[in-house]
Amino acid sequence: xxxxxxxxxxxxxxxxxxxxxxxxxxxxxxxxxxxxxxxxxxxxxxxxxxxxxxxxxxxxxxxxxxxxxxxxxxxxxxxxxxxxxxxxxxxxxxxxxxxxxxxxxxxxxxxxxxxxxxxxxxxxxxxxxxxxxxxxxxxxxxxxxxxxxxxxxxxxxxxxxxxxxxxxxxxxxxxxxxxxxxxxxxxxxxxxxxxxxxxxxxxxxxxxxxxxxxxxxxxxxxxxxxxxxxxxxxxxxxxxxxxxxxxxxxxxxxxxxxxxxxxxxxxxxxxxxxxxxxxxxxxxxxxxxxxxxxxxxxxxxxxxxxxxxxxxxxxxxxxxxxxxxxxxxx
Amino acid sequence: xxxxxxxxxxxxxxxxxxxxxxxxxxxxxxxxxxxxxxxxxxxxxxxxxxxxxxxxxxxxxxxxxxxxxxxxxxxxxxxxxxxxxxxxxxxxxxxxxxxxxxxxxxxxxxxxxxxxxxxxxxxxxxxxxxxxxxxxxxxxxxxxxxxxxxxxxxxxxxxxxxxxxxxxxxxxxxxxxxxxxxxxxxxxxxxxxxxxxxxxxxxxxxxxxxxxxxxxxxxxxxxxxxxxxxxxxxxxxxxxxxxxxxxxxxxxxxxxxxxxxxxxxxxxxxxxxxxxxxxxxxxxxxxxxxxxxxxxxxxxxxxxxxxxxxxxxxxxxxxxxxxxxxxxxxxxxxxxxxxxxxxxxxxxxxxxxxxxxxxxxxxxxxxxxxxxxxxxxxxxxxxxxxxxxxxxxxxxxxxxxxxxxxxxxxxxxxxxxxxxxxxxxxxxxxxxxxxxxxxxxxxxxxxxxxxxxxxxxxxxxxxxxxxxxxxxxxxxxxxxxxxxxxxxxxxxxxxxxxxxxxxxxxx
Numbered sequence: 063x064x065x066x067x068x069x070x071x072x073x074x075x076x077x078x079x080x081x082x083x084x085x086x087x088x089x090x091x092x093x094x095x096x097x098x099x100x101x102x103x104x105x106x107x108x109x110x111x112x113x114x115x116x117x118x119x120x121x122x123x124x125x126x127x128x129x130x131x132x133x134x135x136x137x138x139x140x141x142x143x144x145x146x147x148x149x150x151x152x153x154x155x156x157x158x159x160x161x162x163x164x165x166x167x168x169x170x171x172x173x174x175x176x177x178x179x180x181x182x183x184x185x186x187x188x189x190x191x192x193x194x195x196x197x198x199x200x201x202x203x204x205x206x207x208x209x210x211x212x213x214x215x216x217x218x219x220x221x222x223x224x225x226x227x228x229x230x231x232x233x234x235x236x237x238x239x240x241x242x243x244x245x246x247x248x249x250x251x252x253x254x255x256x257x258x259x260x261x262x263x264x265x266x267x268x269x270x271x272x273x274x275x276x277x278x279x280x281x282x283x284x285x286x287x288x289x290x291x292x293x294x295x296x297x298x299x300x301x302x303x304x305x306x307x308x309x310x311x312x313x314x315x316x317x318x319x320x321x322x323x324x325x326x327x328x329x330x331x332x333x334x335x336x337x338x339x340x341x342x343x344x345x346x347x348x349x350x351x352x353x354x355x356x357x358x359x360x361x362x363x364x365x366x367x368x369x370x371x372x373x374x375x376x377x378x379x380x381x382x383x384x385x386x387x388x389x390x391x392x
Numbered sequence: 393x394x395x396x397x398x399x400x401x402x403x404x405x406x407x408x409x410x411x412x413x414x415x416x417x418x419x420x421x422x423x424x425x426x427x428x429x430x431x432x433x434x435x436x437x438x439x440x441x442x443x444x445x446x447x448x449x450x451x452x453x454x455x456x457x458x459x460x461x462x463x464x465x466x467x468x469x470x471x472x473x474x475x476x477x478x479x480x481x482x483x484x485x486x487x488x489x490x491x492x493x494x495x496x497x498x499x500x501x502x503x504x505x506x507x508x509x510x511x512x513x514x515x516x517x518x519x520x521x522x523x524x525x526x527x528x529x530x531x532x533x534x535x536x537x538x539x540x541x542x543x544x545x546x547x548x549x550x551x552x553x554x555x556x557x558x559x560x561x562x563x564x565x566x567x568x569x570x571x572x573x574x575x576x577x578x579x580x581x582x583x584x585x586x587x588x589x590x591x592x593x594x595x596x597x598x599x600x601x602x603x604x605x606x607x608x609x610x611x612x613x614x615x616x617x618x619x620x621x622x623x624x625x626x627x628x629x630x631x632x633x634x635x636x637x638x639x640x641x642x643x644x645x646x647x648x649x650x651x652x653x654x655x656x657x658x659x660x661x662x663x664x665x666x667x668x669x670x671x672x673x674x675x676x677x678x679x680x681x682x683x684x685x686x687x688x689x690x691x692x693x694x695x696x697x698x699x700x701x702x703x704x705x706x707x708x709x710x711x712x713x714x715x716x717x718x719x720x721x722x723x724x725x726x727x728x729x730x731x732x733x734x735x736x737x738x739x740x741x742x743x744x745x746x747x748x749x750x751x752x753x754x755x756x757x758x759x760x761x762x763x764x765x766x767x768x769x770x771x772x773x774x775x776x777x778x779x780x781x782x783x784x785x786x787x788x789x790x791x792x793x794x795x796x797x798x799x800x801x802x803x804x805x806x807x808x809x810x811x812x813x814x815x816x817x818x819x820x821x822x823x824x825x826x827x828x829x830x831x832x833x834x835x836x837x838x839x840x841x842x843x844x845x846x847x848x849x850x851x852x853x854x855x856x857x858x859x860x861x862x863x864x865x866x867x868x869x870x871x872x873x874x875x876x877x878x879x880x881x882x883x884x885x886x887x888x889x890x891x892x893x894x895x896x897x898x899x
Contacts (some may be wrong), residue, residue, distance in 0.1 A: 133801055253848075281738065
């Protein structure tokens with residue numbers, strides 16, 4: 063019984079860690095893939111990247127006829143996992159699902175005069191998987207009914223309206239500062255440890271507004287505890303048809319998405335990239351993947367590599383500008 | 393009231409299908425296992441199993457995953473008591489007296505009390521969850537950064553007053569822990585602090601490698617360095633069952649641990665860990681024989697073990713009542729619900745009665761299963777101590793390395809664990825307590841962040857801490873504790889610290 067128990071435990075752990083080292087044997091000009099593929103998720107389980115990556119991995123597994131294993135390599139707001147991907151062997155056996163924050167980090171490093179952890183050119187885009195604009199959420203007890211009310215009030219008392227974010231230079235911070243810059247207002251930023259705590263801070267009345275993901279905000283909108291004033295997308299959200307976009311109400315240069323994309327290391331051979339692009343194109347059409355994404359209320363927004371590259375370049379430009387406008391946080 | 397029972401019957405009718413009972417059982421079993429393995433906590437366990445639940449219906453999936461969560465709190469005590477290695481971060485306090493009991497040949501009772509305490513706390517907390525979820529959840533949201541900061545200040549004052557041994561050495565260890573806790577990205581500005589270019593240190597040093605290193609690895613090193621060959625204990629049945637006295641001593645701590653754990657568990661953050669520290673400190677403070685703590689006091693096992701179970705269920709209150717996760721594990725459970733097309737929110741209980749009441753009922757069943765699972769295993773686990781050290785300890789070392797690596801797939805974590813192991817060995821050779829240091833590492837980031845968030849909210853005005861009632865309440869308690877600790881300066885009376893010193897001289 064006793065050695066049995068230890069054995070079972072040992073087997074479980076060995077299975078968990080064995081997939082890492084396996085990916086180190088390099089085959090020469092073999093058909094791809096011949097062994098398990100590892101997908102790095104630089105964020106903890108249960109986050110947007112993780113929830114998109116898991117059904118994707120399941121769909122790819124069937125197409126590539128090899129196990130596709132998710133590895134949550136977390137830390138430093140995703141920098142640890144993204145760095146691991148940047149230096150991974152470019153053989154197509156270490157891939158990554160990352161979020162829009164990938165474009166922000168090198169710029170933040172530059173801001174602090176430290177060597178960048180990775181460069182955007184370290185990655186080859188395979189596909190855009192999902193994109194979701196954030197929405198401006200305020201407490202239903204607040205006096206603001208429209209963005210105009212909000213902005214007018216913020217102009218009256220600069221630096222007094224508080225908003226919470228998922229973290230400094232995180233998605234919720236950058237999005238809100240983009241609006242603040244465009245509207246010429248000053249808001250007070252309270253960083254928290256993630257999207258969940260930021261929403262809690264709003265619900266608890268500790269801050270006045272957030273720029274949050276629509277899928278987690280919708281239940282609270284239905285319950286009447288919060289109100290949505292506007293969205294950051296270029297068109298209205300299907301789930302919130304009455305909510306205008308910030309572009310509609312006059313902030314033409316404000317556009318922000320929490321998107322997830324599929325990446326390979328930059329030096330990955332062309333045939334491997336091609337195989338991955340083809341498999342991903344099929345995977346996003348798979349019924350299981352579609353249902354999984356639907357259930358999470360995360361809209362699939364598939365773009366193949368060339369279009370994704372264009373989308374990414376435009377998005378990165380916007381984000382880098384926003385980070386420069388924010389500058390160093392005191 | 394009547395509606396509640398009607399709903400509960402609905403819940404039980406959901407659970408009492410062969411499939412759902414099986415999922416509850418499997419969840420509890422896996423939970424116990426991840427709890428036993430050092431490093432691999434409920435977070436890792438749940439996230440690894442999350443994808444396998446995609447095919448299940450929602451209720452079964454959540455029953456399975458929740459089983460892993462509270463099951464881990466049972467398992468975490470096992471290695472703490474037997475080997476001084478916290479199987480789960482919330483079992484750090486159990487290491488102190490649990491292991492001391494094991495060295496005196498009372499491992500059986502310690503394990504049994506841990507399981508019984510967990511059961512009582514687990515079951516009572518489900519009752520609390522059932523009746524109090526909606527009002528308590530509102531209270532939890534009232535906890536903003538200022539309240540959190542004041543709670544922690546109050547906690548630190550209480551703890552430093554109550555920890556045994558040399559006050560100077562303890563304070564030194566707390567401060568050292570706080571300093572280690574400063575490593576990492578400054579969450580307010582994005583600066584890297586003391587990370588020396590190692591990106592993985594951006595999130596700071598993790599609690600798991602620190603706790604496993606300071607407690608577990610250092611114990612292995614100490615044992616390897618000591619010439620005495622401990623006699624192999626042959627446990628008889630009599631030694632496995634807690635004595636009448638031990639039962640009597642445990643009842644009250646279990647009760648207090650349950651209430652404390654549940655209430656603290658509701659508060660956002662890694663509260664289940666804090667609840668065990670607080671419970672231990674309270675037990676020690678109100679004990680008539682505080683000098684027994686650290687030497688194998690059963691109360692020091694019963695209180696914290698009840699607290700961590702109650703807290704793990706308390707943490708579900710805000711998730712289920714409001715749809716707001718308060719820690720990493722509830723966040724993964726939220727994700728699991730979302731994968732199944734349910735986004736918990738304020739209307740969750742009304743809109744999804746089958747899922748909510750099914751979960752509640754499954755927790756009654758699960759806690760029963762865990763008790764039945766863990767009590768017979770006591771004998772089995774105690775036998776583990778009969779394995780010769782030359783085989784047992786290298787095996788434990790291997791598990792520590794694998795477990796710590798598995799949490800983040802990070803070699804840096806393994807490095808931290810090794811350094812902390814050597815450090816822990818040196819500290820213990822010099823008679824420093826390692827528990828205060830772990831406490832410092834846990835609290836440093838939270839206390840600093842909540843302090844600075846508060847000041848950001850008030851634009852630098854310190855009065856925010858006394859203007860808000862809950863925050864002010866905690867500060868007043870802290871002040872009273874400080875005044876109490878000054879009392880001996882004015883009134884000459886032997887307090888327990890002196891009795892402790894005398895007791896140690898006699899030994």
